Amino acid sequence: MSRLDSNRPAFDTVADWNYPTRILVGAGRIAELAEACRSLGMRAPLLVTDPGLAALPMVDQALEQCRDAGLEVGCFSQIQGNPTGDNVTAGIRAFREGNHDGVIAFGGGSGLDAAKAVALMARQRDDLSLWSLEDRGDNWRHAEADAVLPVVAVPTTAGTGSEVGRASVITDQKAHVKRIIFHPRMMPGAVILDPVLTQGLPAPITAATGMDALSHCLEAWCAPGYHPQAEGIAVEGMRRIREALPRAYRDGNDLEARLDMLTASMMGAAAFQRGLGAMHALAHPLGALFDAHHGLLNAVLMPYVLRANTPAIGEPMVRMSRYLDLPGSGTAGVIDWVLALREDLGIPHTLAELGIDDSRAELVGRMAIEDPSAGGNPIPFDADAYRSLFMAALEGRL
Template identity: 60%
Template sequence: MSDTIENLQGNWNYPTAVRFGVGKAAGIGEACRDLGMRNPLLVTDPGLAGLPMIADAVTSCEKAGLTCGVFSDIKPNPVGQNVDDGADAYKAGNHDGVIAFGGGSGLDAAKAIALLVGQTRPLFDFEDAGDNWTRVIEEGVAPIVAVPTTSGTGSEVGRASVITDEANHVKKIIFHPKMMPSIVVADPALTVGLPAHITAATGMDALSHNLEAYCSPFFHPMAEGIAVEGIRLVKEYLPAAVKDGNDLVARSQMMISSTMGATAFQRGLGGMHALAHPLGALYDAHHGLLNAILMPYVLIRNRSVIEDRMSRLAAYVGLENASFDGVLNWVLDLRQELKIPNDLGALNIDDAKADLVGRMATEDPSAGGNPIQLSADEYKDVFLKAVKGDLS
C-alpha cells in the first residue's frame, strides 16, 4: 500500500485510544464528552495560546455542548510552579478534565496538573523513585485528552511528565499509570506550522526515544519491534518533513514515529536522556536538540555492547553498510542535513559544570536503561567529548 494522506487515518488502542489523521482535531470536544467532561481546562504553552488552533479547540468543545477554559503559563522546560498554578486555575474554574495541548512542555505540564488537582501532597512527592507513585490518590486524577502539536516527545502516550525542580535545578520525572491520557487526538495538520529547526530537533528527539529503547538491555520484545520501525520512519520521513513543512504524509509518519518512540521506551532510555535531563535543567536548553547533539557520543561510548544489534538495525532500515559504523555515519549525515550542531558548545554549554553533570547523569532514572552502567566520571567524559565535538 502506498503512503497517501487518505490511508494515513484511523483509530487504534495500544494501549491508549488514538484518533489519528488530518482533520481529527475537529473532534476534540467529542473526545472530551466521551470521557464525561463538561468543563475541561485546555493546558498549552504561551506560544500556542494565541493561535487559531487553540480557538478552534475551544470552539470544538462548545459545539459538543461543553465549556472550556485555557491555561498557558508554562515555561519551555516546565517547572513545578507552572504545575501548581495550573492546578489552582483548574480548581478556581471548577473544571472536570484536562486537554493537554502542545509539544512536550504543554503535554507534560498538563498531565502533571491533571495528577496534582486531586492530591494532598506537593508535586515532587510523586517523583518516579521507589514506590512514590503509590502515594497518589487515584480517584483524584483528572481525565486527560492529549493533542500533540509536535512530533518528538510522544508524551501523549506516556505515563509520566518531566518537570524542573527550580529549587534544586534538576529535572524530575513525575509518574503514575493514570497520567496516561485516555484519548489521544493526533492530527498531523497541527504540526504544519512548525519551523524547520523545531521540526528537526523534535524529530531527532523521536529518534533518540526509539534508538535508546532499541539499545536498552531490558527484556521487552514488543517495544524492541516498535522501536526499529520508529527508527525507519525517521530515516524515511524526517528529512522530507524538514524540507517541506506542508508535506502531510511526512508530517503524519513523523507523528506516528514520535508516538511509537514513547510507546517503545517503556523498555527504558539511556545515556542520551541521562545527560540531556540535567543539561536541560542547568542550561534551559531544548531537550530534543540536546538529544540530537549527544546521540553519536553516547552511541560510541556504548559501542562494545550494541555493535551486533546496530548491524541488525542497519539491515532493517536499509543502510548500505549494515554495521555499527553504518548507523553512526547515518546519524552524523542526518544531523548535518538537518543543520544540527555537532557539539554542545554551539548551545553555549561549556565544561565548567562537568563534574556536576556527570554526577547528575548517574542519578537520572534514564541511566538505568543505558546498555553500560556508567560512572559519574564516565558520564563526565562523554559530556566533555560532546562539548568539544570529539567523536573519537
C-alpha cells in the same frame, strides 16, 4: 458543520487505534476534540498549552469547537519551554478556580507534560508534593489513583510522545534538576494525532523534535532489558523517521510525512518502557542547568553516546542497520547515518554550539548517574565516565 469540519483536507489516511490508549489518527480529526472530551466524562475541561500556541488560531478554534458543543472550557498557557513545578502549581490553581473536571493537553512535550501533571495533582490532598511522586520505586502509590483526572492529549510536535506516556518531566527550580513524575493513570484516555496541527512547525523545531523521537526509539532499541514488543516498535519507528523526517523538514506541508512523524514519536514513547540511556541521563541535567531544548540536546549527544556504548551494542546495531537498509553496517554504519542526518537537518555537532560550557562538568556527571534514564544504558557508566562523555560532546571529540 463546524469551521474545523469544513477545513478537513483531502489527505485521507484515517484510523482508530487502541494501543496503548484510544488514538484518533488522521488529518482533520481535531474536529472530534469535544466528542473525545465527552467520552471521558468531561463537561468543563481546562485546555493547557504554551503561550506561543495560545496565540495561534488553532487554539482559538479548538476552544470554540468545545464551546459550540456545550463544554465549559477554559485555557491556561503559563508554561515554560522546560516546564517547572511553579507552572504546574499555577495550572492547578487555574483548574480549581474554574471548577474544571478534566484536562486537554495541547502542544509539544512541554505543554503535554505540564498538563498531565496538572491532571495528576489538581484533586490530590493538599499535603501531597509533586516531587514525592518522582519515578523511584513505588512513589506513585502516595497519590490517590481515583483522584487522577482524565486527559485528552493533542500533540502539535512530533518528538516526546508524551501523549502516550505515564510520566511527565518537570523541572524542580530549587534543586536545578529535572524530575520524572510517574503514575500509571497519567496515560491520557484519548489522543488526537492530526498532522494538520504540525504543518506550521518551523523547520528547526521539526528537526529537533524529530531527533528526539529518534533518540527514544534508538535508546529503547539498545537498552538491555527483555521486551521484544518494544524492540519491534522501536525499530519500525526508526524506519519511519529515516524516511519521513527529511521530507517533513524540507516540506512542512507534506501531511503524509507529518503523520508518519507523529506516529513515530508515539512509537518511541511506547517503546522506551524498555529503557532509555545515557542520552537522556545527560540531556535531563543539561536541560535543567542550561535551559536548552531537550530534543536538540539528544540530537547533539546521540553519536557520542553510541560511540561510548560500542562495546555493548554490536549485535543490535548490525540488526538495525540491516532493517533500516543503511549504506554501512553495524555501529559505525549507524553513527555515519546519524551524522549525515544531523547535517541534513542543520543540527549542531557540539554542545558548545548550544551555549553550554564546562563550568559545571563535575556536577553534570554526578547528576547523570542519579537520573533514572541511566539505568537503561547498555554500559553502567559512573560519574567520571558521564563527565568524559559530556566533555567529548562539548568539544566535538567523536
